[in-house]
Amino acid sequence: MDVGITRVSSKGQIVIPLSMRKNLSEGEEMLIIREGERYILKPLDEMKPALKEDILFAAKTEEAFSEYRKGSFQTKEKDAFLDELESW
Numbered sequence: 001m002d003v004g005i006t007r008v009s010s011k012g013q014i015v016i017p018l019s020m021r022k023n024l025s026e027g028e029e030m031l032i033i034r035e036g037e038r039y040i041l042k043p044l045d046e047m048k049p050a051l052k053e054d055i056l057f058a059a060k061t062e063e064a065f066s067e068y069r070k071g072s073f074q075t076k077e078k079d080a081f082l083d084e085l086e087s088w
Contacts, residue, residue, distance in 0.1 A: 016041075031055060 004017035
């Protein structure tokens with residue numbers, strides 16, 4: 001097991017220590033899960049396609065609920081909504 005220490009920047013960014021990111025590519029998408037005080041970080045491409053799609057859908061749904069709560073949710077025609085879903 002590797003252990004490293006990093007800090008969160010003023011922009012909310014963290015740096016993964018070099019020894020832990022040597023197999024990661026620049027721009028690679030990472031899944032981050034928070035469970036209480038524990039954070040789990042995993043490359044999204046390592047996940048099974050169906051699970052990856054479910055996680056992306058859940059993230060998009062959470063984003064839509066957040067927009068709705070803020071009052072910035074937009075109503076769309078069915079075709080426009082389906083086109084947006086396909087672009088994920």
